[in-house]
Each structure stands twice: as C-alpha cells, then as structure tokens.
Amino acid sequence: MSDLLAARSQMAMSLAFHIIFAMVGIGMPVLMVLAEWRYTRTGDPLLLDLAKRWAKGTAILFAVGAVSGTVLSFELGLLWPGFMHFAGAIIGMPFSLEGFAFFTEAIFLSIYLYGWERVSRRAHLVAGVLVAVSGALSGVFVVIANAWMNAPRGFRVVDGLPVDIDPIAAMLNPAFGPQALHMTLAAYAGTGFAVAGIHAWFVLKQPKNRFHRHALSLALRMAVPAALLQPLSGDISAKLVARTQPAKLAAMEGHFTTQSRAPLHIGGWPDEATRTTRFAISIPGGLSFLAFGDFDAEVQGLDRIPEEDWPPVAIVHVAFQVMVGLGVFLAAISLWAAWLRWRRADFVHHPWLLRALVAAIPAGFIATEAGWIVTEVGRQPWIIQGVLRTRDAVTPMPGLIVPFLFFTALYVFLGVMVLYLLMRQMRHAPKLTSPGSG
C-alpha cells in the first residue's frame, strides 16, 4: 500500500466513522426536544421518560462524535499538510464558526443531560432547542468547507499559492447551499429512520407497548418529511455537479461518450478499459433531462476529460446507485407511512410497514456513506477541484500504513462498544401497556 493510498484510506475511514456520529448529533437532539415538548403539552410521563432515554443515547454518541471530530481536525494537517498550507486561510472561516457552533452545542448538551433537576422546565427545553440548532449549524459549516473543495472560489493562484483571499466568497461557493441542504436532510432522515426502525422492531414484538409506539410515531415525524424532501434536494445537487464537476457527474452515471439526448444508466458496471457501462438499464435522454432539464441537452462524457483526471469510475458509479436506491426506498416507505397516517390508521395493524422500517434501520447511514464516497472519490485526483492534486497535498512522512491500521482497529473497537452499550440500554426500555402507567 503506497503512503498516498494509506493516507486516503485513513482519511476515508476517519470520515466514514465520524459522519455516523455527526448525523446522530444533528438528528437526536431534534427527537429528544420533540419528546420533551410533547411532554410539556400532554403531561404524559412516558414522554418525559422517552426524552431522557433518547438523551442518554445521544450522550454516548455525542462523546464519540466529539473525539472522532477532534481527530479529523488534526488529521487535516497530519495527512494533508499541503492542502492546509494552501487552503487553511481560505476555509478557516467556516471551521472557526463550526468551532463556536460545536462549543455551543457541547455547553447546552451538558445543561440538557445533567440539568433535568437543576434548571427550570422551560430553560431545559430551551437548552434542548439550542443543542438542536447549534448541532445543525456545526454540520452546515463543515459541509461548507467541503463544498469549497468541490467548487473553490474566493482566491487567485499566483506561483502555486493563493492570493486575494476572500473568505466570504469562499464560503458562498456555488456548492454550499445544495450540499448543506442535502447533508442536513440526510442527517434527519438517517437518524430518524434508524430510531423509528428500532422502535418498530419492539412494536412488532410487543404490540401493546405504548412506550415504543409513541417513540416510533415521534421518530417518523422527523424522518418522513426529510426523506420526502431528499430527492428534490438530490436533484438540485446533481444539476450543480453537472455544471461544476462534469467528470464527477460522468463517473456517477458511467457516462463515457459526450452526447446529446444522453441516456440515464441505472445499475450496471462501468468498464474503464472498454469505456462502456455494461448490464445497465438505459433510459434514453434521461441523463440530459436530470442534469439540464432538457432531454436533448449535451452531457459531457469522460471522453472529453484527460484520462489522468478521471476519478475511479466504477466506485463512484456504484456508490451513486447505492445512495439513490436507498434514498428511493426511504422515500417510498415515507409515502406509505404518510398515507397510513392520513388515513388515521394504527401502524400496529400494518406489520409489513413495521418490517420495512426495521429493514430501513441502516439505510440512511449507508446512503450517506455512499453519498460521501460519490463526493470525495468523485473529485479525485483533485483534493481541491482543478486547483490542487491529492498526491501533491499528502504528508512526506513515510510508513502511513501504521497509523491507518491502528486507527482502523481503534475505531472498530469503539464502534463495537457503542453498539453494545446502546443495545444494553434498549433492552432496559420500559414495558408499559396500560395508559398512564408511568
């Protein structure tokens, strides 16, 4: 394994690990506040219990998210000093703002977790709302920095270094809105479906358990709207990628030949050697329409791009198919659940929906991981699109396979521990059957 590949693997692994906890850090606060708010409205102690249990889960996941996020902020320099030397001044602004948002989140989460009996009821709820808001904001700021890597703005390059730096223009790069929207919705949908699925599993086993029925219904309130909006947000993102990163779009679609009325490839396997995408379902004009809103638009293929600037086509294409497929799956479940809710049906009598929800537990997380693979691998060989190559940014430090393997082992261990602790906690959920037996 070359040092460059080891560095990329360590970064990918660290991001993939952290993103789960970051998503939960954005989504869970909304759920616990929702439960507590419903409690203040109804006075049902079961809802307070739910808020407390969700808060406990959040505490475990937030701590792991905090430390794995710290690791990432150092790894930017430890693995990519060339990138930080070039870009630190340009994207320092969103990272600084992220620092403050995270600081605020940590403060109010401490108050929320440990303050049940120390602050007033209203102050406690306000603290929860501030956790949710600052959690979402800190995610948005980090995504802004990543969006800049895809659509760099706000500087000129002279002698290989940036001049005339304008951090505000850098933050307001064209990719920031679409990416921030897409990631925030992903966090709500992914976390919401994971929580909904866990409680759906308990509802299947204990149909009379009010605790899990309430929990399921609250989680769906967050998950369903997010999953229904996500395809629209994905469309905005795809149109942006078509304009700003044609190589990434071509790789996502396995689109080798520049043509008008370009077909949409669903599934299939892109073969870089023969420059064809085999075994895919082709929809004529579909890609032209999705990318530019016009069935006859010309879509640039990989043939227009020098082969040394191609991203790994197969990985990007397959990851994109996984993301879209799971997104459609979640949107379909959402429609189903929304329709039943509109019909005022009780989910308990619809075991197939509950089973689908259980199947969807990891779906949002896997879709998000796949989406980040599309974003990051699809930008290769660039670390800053069109400006700086990944291989020119890596540290000169040799032997990078050692920290890669070590951090992988560490994170596998932490992941197993977190799962074990969460499962232990869920087994201790209350078995309430009669109304009001708090």
Place this chain on the structure above:
Amino acid sequence: MNADTSILPTIIALVMAVAINGYLLLGGADFGGGVWDLLASGPRRARQRALIADSIGPVWEVNHVWLILVVVLLFSCFPSVFAIISVELHIPLTLMLIGVVLRGSAFTFRTYDAHHDDVQRRWGLVFSISSVLTPALLGICVGAIASGAVARASHLEGVSFAARFIAPWANPFVLTLGVLTLALCAFLAAVYLTYEAGEDVQLQDDFRRRAFGAAGVVFVAAFGALALSGTYAPNVRRTMGTFDVSFLLHLATGAFVVFAILALMRRSYRVARVFAAAHVSCFVWGWAFSTYPWILPPDVTFVAAAAPDAVLELILVALALGALVLAPSLVWLFRVFKRQPAAFDDLHEETTGEFHAPNPP
C-alpha cells in the same frame, strides 16, 4: 504576507494564548483528575474516584473544545506553521490523538456501562492511563516547538527517519516538559479536588497530600527543564536570562505556587484554588511572552507566518460574535454545575417521574 506593522497576528496570538490557558485550567484539570484516578489508593480509594468522576462529569466535552479552538486558529491564521508542525510532530500528535479518543470515550463508556466493579475498573484504567499520556504528549509537542527543534527539522532534507521525525521531540529537555505539563495538570486537579470535596475532611486531606506531591514534581521538572535547556534549547535559555515581561511572569509563577502551598497548609482551599490557577496561568503567559514574536522559534514569526489581514479581520469578527454567544452560555453552565457538585447520579436514575423542582439559586 503582511506589512511588518500589522497588529492582527499579535491579537490572534493573544487569543490563542487565552485558549491554551483556558484549556489547561479546565481541560488540564480533567486530565489531572484522570491521573489521580489512576493513583487512587488507601482506604478511601472508591470515594476518591467518585469525587473525580463527579467533578469531571458534566463539562468535560466543553472543556475539550478549547483545544479545538487553538487548532482551528492555528490553521486558519498561520496555515504554513500548522502544516510544518503537523509534518514534523506527526508521531507525538498522533499518539496524543489516540489518547484523546480513548480518554473521552472511556470516560463516557464508564458512565453508561454496567455498574459492575470489574467493568468499571476496566474503563477506568483506559480512562486514567490515557489521561496521563495525553497532557504529557501535549507538553512534548509544545516543548519541541519551543526548543526550536521543529523549525530546524522542517529544513532537513535527506536525513534518516529518526533524525527528522523522532529526534526533535525525543530528547531530555522536551520529555521533561512533558512531565512538567502532566505535573501541572495533576497539581491543579488535586487543589481543585480539595475544594470540591466540600465537607469531607478525609478526602480533602487525601488530595491535599497529593497536591503537595504534585507541586514537588512541578518544582523538580521546572528546574530540570531549565538545566537541560542550555544543551537542548539554547534559545529558551537565552530568554530566561533577560529581564522583561516574561521574566516577571516566571517570578510570579514561582510566587503563586508558594502562595498556593501556604494556603493548602492553612487548609484555605478556596484561596489555594485561586493561587493554583494563577500559578498555571502565569506559566502559560510566561511561556507565551518568552516565545513571542516567534511562532516557530528560532526563525518564523507570527507576523511572517500570518494569513492576509483580510482573513484575520474576519476571524476576529467571528471570534467576537462567538464570544458574545459563548460567554453567557458558559457562565450559565458553570453556575448550574459548579455551585452544587456531586449530583452526577442524575444520569443513572431510571426515573419516569416528574421534574423535580429546580434548586434555588
């Protein structure tokens, strides 16, 4: 690059020193708590550990963010220096990160995992060992920079792996600074814990003894580092000899530790706490003033390494706005928790009951 007259890099440098000071006073004391968790002994071992967990409990994640602030300011405002430090100190920084991860997650897991003694002990061990390693490695990184070895290593070409990536930090002076940082954290934590023990005189005496011990290690390590600096960090040695602000701060550092010890001897724990914090703060500022204007001694200054003024201005605006949000939030947090320590059990109760009435202020 800026005109040499720009004041902004200096202001950012001051903010970074404030953040480092905050990290040492709050996060450092949490590390120190981990040291005493590891060294808990005697008949009151369990009570010592419970007090430590209570005092760290609610706010460790908040205390930890000071470190992130320092890192973010460093890479936003002095990106070339961040790049150099990350390359040359890759190994100690990576080890420190492993410590950060293990310490934070072990502490949380211990809080939420089963309350059997053996499970608790296992997580406690991970927590306390990483609490020892992390501040020591932090001190090693700072020491390597201060000694000038990092700047020198960044100019090396074609030397062996060990000469470039290990030698700059693996020397007696730098390692002594690691011990010094660890001892400072332990001293601070012990003094804080005498105060937080509240009415429990036995626990107060336990931590009072530990504070004396830690102060002794601080003393030995500080003068050890001074003695070693002639050989390993001549630039540091030179600044020690000149009579300036940093010299006065070094004197104050020594004076405050003496005051803190006197207060401990008189069992005035509240006063001792203030002097201990002043001692550690003067340590940080004495180091900051003797380092200035160099960010990477002996050849890179803050001004030379700074990002353009346009960037620094915006960062300062963001810092000001952030402080407006953070200051009242932090005040609220510490008012809520530091007034009534030892209610960590809030988390463990499996209650489904009502809110309890908020405690009167």
